[in-house]
Amino acid sequence: MLAPATFFKRRLPAALAIGLLVGPVLGACTPDYSAPGGQIAANDQCSSQRSQLTSIGDYFNQAMIEGAIAGAALGALTGALLSGGDLESTLAGAAIGGVAGAATGYYTAKQEANSDRTVLVGGVYKDLYSENQQIDRTTAAFRAVRACRTAEANGIRADYRAGRITADQARAKLGDVKSKFEWEVKYAEEVGGKMNDRGEQYTYAATEISHFDSRTRPPETRSATSYQVTGPIKELVASKSTRVRELPSTDSRQIGGLKAGEVVEAREVTGTNGKWMRVRLADGTPGFISASLLVTADKYRGETKSVASRAEPQAAAPPPQSAGGVVQLAETNQIKQRALQDDVSESRTMLSSTTFELDQPITFTPVRPLRPSA
Structure with missing residues (x-):
């Protein structure tokens, strides 16, 4: 020794x-910050x-x-x-x-x-x-x-x-933003x-x-699910009150709901035969809803109300501090991580599209702010 x-x-x-x-x-x-686009000017x-x-x-x-x-x-x-x-x-x-x-x-x-x-x-x-x-x-x-x-x-x-500004100036500015x-x-x-x-x-x-509690199942791995969120972001209206689920399945846990007339961001979900769409709740949490229950605004007869994501999401009431609560939070975090991946993927699509070209329209609609409640 x-x-x-x-x-x-x-x-x-x-x-x-x-x-x-x-x-x-x-x-x-x-x-x-030395990489292209990494340095930020004061203005x-x-x-x-x-x-x-x-x-x-x-x-x-x-x-x-x-x-x-x-x-x-x-x-x-x-x-x-x-x-x-x-x-x-x-x-x-x-x-x-x-x-x-x-x-x-x-x-x-x-x-x-x-x-x-x-x-x-x-x-x-x-x-x-x-x-x-x-x-x-x-x-x-x-x-x-x-x-x-x-x-x-x-x-x-x-x-x-x-x-x-001139066309050359505009293209240079757009290139810098991109x-x-x-x-x-x-x-x-x-x-x-x-x-x-x-x-x-x-x-x-x-x-x-x-394992501390025989009534608690281990967390499921949610990040490798078979579905993919594709297509453009659409603003659709809930045709009637409905459940929002954690995953695109009727067996999945309910995480919220929509009332008739509420407007949400929605994207198509592949691998579900067009039956599901991913939406975002008022706090930005992603969830899934039956595609048959979402319609365009021009097809909805009645008053609509936006539930687009707030700039600062409001945290939902936490689950109990128990083994089951730990598992629930771990699974919820996986789903939220997946939602960020979807956002980044959408943004990659923007970069390869006409979003930052001079002679083409914007192909991505920014999130509308939530209307103040009466």
């Missing part, structure tokens, strides 16, 4: 190497929306690395102890620990800190609920950026039509990836906690 002083002297190079190994992980999602119309998006994204970047670092550190220490302290085994232990930490590090750390099951469940629940709210904020921030860039492109076209939005979409994709990785850690934790 090495003396403590000798052990730590020999560990120092390994620790530095581990730092170099983990360092790229820490910086993997740092915004690259950028959408600078506040981008700042909001990147500030929220930092939450997921920081939260994601904690489990991996803990796993890498534990793996390095184990490798060093078992191998007698050589650098190769220490680094191998760090690599293995980092992989394990990415999947189980969060729950392992929580479990070691809270031996009491009630405290453990409460701690995971609190983290999941915070994650839930942060996903909502990220989605709202990205949608705000997208609406702002769309409005900016519309304004440039309006200036050209009014003769305030470049900035490409950067923002890429950033949102990276944040979404980190968000999903984090979700895997929470799903693992929820699965372990579900």
Whole structure:
């Protein structure tokens, strides 16, 4: 056995190497402001929306690395102890620990800190609920950026039509807006990836906690469902009061409802034979409704009322702090992560369409603000 002083002297190079190994992980999602579209001028119309998006994204970047670092550190220490302290085994232990930490590090750390099951469940629940709210904020921030860039492109076209700028000036401005939005979409994709990785850690934790209560089933993995959301966003009207479900299936859990005359954003869902459409509730939460219950405004006889997404989603009442509540939040977060992926995918379509071209109309309609209640 090495003396403590000798052990730590020999560990120092390994620790530095581990730092170099983990360092790229820490910086993997740092915004690259030197990339095309990454630099924001002081007069950028959408600078506040981008700042909001990147500030929220930092939450997921920081939260994601904690489990991996803990796993890498534990793996390095184990490798060093078992191998007698050589650098190769220490680094191998760090690599293995980092992989394990990415999947189980969060729950392992929580479990070691809270031996009491009630405290453990409460701690995971609190983290999941915070994650839930942060996903909502990220989605709202990205949608705000997208609406702002769309409005900016519309304004440039309006200036050209009014003769305030030349065609070349308009095309240059539109190209600049597109470049900035490409950067923002890429950033949102990276944040979404980190968000999903984090979700895997929470799903693992929820699965372990579900074993505490025989009445609680483990969480289902929702991110790999077979459906795809495609086609343009449409504003449709609920022809009558109806349920909104978590997934495109009558067996799926009900998460809300629409009243007759309420207007929602809707997109077609493939893989369902045209039977379902994805909609958004008033707080921005995605859900699914039978396509036969949605009609265009001109076909609805009666007064309509918009329930389009608010800029700042209102969080729904949380489930109880229990094993079942942990599972429910973990599943809800998966669905919300999928909704952000859909938003980013829609935005990728915008970038490859005529949205930022001078001589073509906008192909994406920004979300209308919710009308104030009487």
